[in-house]
Amino acid sequence: MHPPDVLCLTLDGDATGIAAQLVAQGWAVSHARNVQAAQRMQAHGDFPVALLVAGAEPALTHAAVESLLDTGPGTEWVALCEPQALQEPAFRDLVLDSFFDHQLMPADGPELSIRLRHARERALLHRLRRDERHGHDALGMVGQGLVIARLRAAIRKVASTEAPVLIGGESGSGKELAARAIHQCSQRAAGPFVVVNCGAIAPTLIHSELFGHERGAFTGASSERRGLIEAAHGGTLFLDEIGDLPLDLQTNLLRFLQEKTIARVGAVRHVKVDARVVAASHVDLAEAVAVGRFREDLFYRLNVLSIEVQPLRKRMEDVPVLAQHFFDRCATAGRSRARGFSRQSFEAMQAHTWPGNVRELFNRVQRALVMTERRLISPDDLGLPTVQGAMGVALNVARTAAERDVICHTLHRMSHNVTHAARELGVSRMTLYRLMDKHGIVLDELPRGASAAGWGARGGMAPIRTREDMGGLGAVR
Known part of the structure; x- marks a missing residue:
């Protein structure tokens, strides 16, 4: 059996004796004398555990530690230092915030080996948890409940066709994620996926943005420009919040769906475009048709295949999995004291109704990681009340x-x-x-x-x- 590897970064002093003690305890030691060398070793090797050997005045900054943690996010670090080093507030904070454990010099080989083995076991547990979570993330959608399983099944079915798809669901529930999954499962996956937020483009620009324009078509049109529909040629055009599209452009869009051609602003010829249309809306388009805000013929042309993305409150079993997924994502982007959620946090999340859906959950986790001073995120960090008698x-x-x-x-x-x-x-x-x-x-x-x-x-x-x-x-x- 191959001995476990440990990366040993020595900033001060001679690590020969320490390395010899570790080898005697059954470790395979890879030695680095500076942060850059340690990063190169992390990039080319697999080190669940690493040892930092520092003297009384270690020349190590937060930035250097962050670079090490970013290069090897699956590595747990143990510090071996002189007692005087912990009297320096900056180094003490580094050890508390970023290291699994520490030991004071002089080095005690058997005791140091025990600490390193504990750190290694911790790193391997983290890896097992990450691997398991990858199994919960299929088609880019995190979740393990029946609701999300049905959504994945529906996406796979509609992805096999070329017909338009209409996605319904509340704001923040993940409609764009479902549209991307349809594209990625389809035969158009190698083509572009173009997103158009119909409610975010100024009414005076939306025609040109969608259909493009010819040179000289209007003031400022100094050159011809492809529109977003043309940009989706060979792929998928996702029209988000299509209920906000002005009625005159609904007519032009209907013509494109029927004939698969468009005319740029100021053009005399039509351009053929091969793009599949997936549309989404948080409003009831059938009701919008009834009150005259949406064309009935366009509604039926889009509503060939329909998918409903359920709000988060209807798949509460996925809240802990999603919260941990967002925690891992946000914690990688920046350093935080937090190492997870408290039991009370999960209880508070399960009791919340999530009116803002998945987007609200992401925002609350992101805020908690920035604001918390604790190792475990509390309900207060999430902005949620503590559940009594839970x-x-x-x-x-x-x-x-x-x-x-x-x-x-x-x-x-x-x-x-x-x-x-x-x-x-x-x-x-x-x-x-x-x-x-x-x-x-x-x-x-x-x-x-x-x-x-x-x-x-x-x-x-x-x-x-x-x-x-x-x-x-x-x-x-």
Whole structure:
């Protein structure tokens, strides 16, 4: 078995003796004498744990530490320093904010090895958690519940066609993310994905922005310019908030959908454009048609295939997964004291109704990372009230999670055979289907070879019928 690797960065003194002690304890030591050398080693090697050897006055800045952490985000650092070094406020803050542990000189080989092994185990746990979360992120959408599984299934179906798609859903629910997933799953994935926010372009410019213009078409048009529709040739045109499009441009857009040609402003000829249209709106377009704000013929031309992105309050099981995903994303972008969420934070997030949907959750996590002075983010950091008497809720959540994990583990052991798994669990096949429906376990979403832990909304190897395929089985209670 290959000895575990440790990156040893020595800023002061001779590390020969320390390296010899570590080798004696079973470590393979890679030695660097400055930050730049350590970064090069991190870029070309895999170091779950690293050791910083510093003297009484270590010449190390926050910027240098941040560069090391950014180069090797999966590495846990341990500091070995003289006692006087911790009297310097700047270095003391570095150790507290960015290091897993520290030890004072003179070096004690066995004790130092124990600290390094603890740090290494911690780093490996972080990696396992990251790998598991990648399994929850399919089609660019994070989540493991039944609602998000159905959305992924719908996206895969509509992506296989060339027909227009109309996406509905509240603001901040992830309509653009769904549109990107449709594009990425389609045969147009190699082409451009052009986003047009119909409500954000000035009315005087929107015609030229969408359709382009010829040279001299109006004052200031010194050269010809392709519009956004032309820019989507060979790919997908995403018209966000299409309900805000002026009525006169709705007519031009309808002509494009019918004929697949456009005319630039000031042009006498038409240009053929091959682009699939995906539109989205947070308002009810059928209601907008009824009051005369949206063309009925354009509505029916767009509404060939429709997808509804559910608000976050209807998929609360995904809130912890999404919060942790945003935490990881934002924590990588900048240094923060926070290392995760407190139990009270998760309880507060589960109790919140999220009127701003996923966008609100992202903003609250981002703000908490900037503002918190704690190691674990609190409800107050998120701007949420603490849930009173939430211990019963937490116990219920734990029981639900345990039930889900047992079902997933049994399906895994039984090679994802539902009949055999039901017999092993001591329930009927129909009861197991109902439990799978309750926990959002979709067998055809589960990758082969996954571990049972944290499966959530994923299930087995062979494709299994969902509730819709089984004629509404989920309604039979």
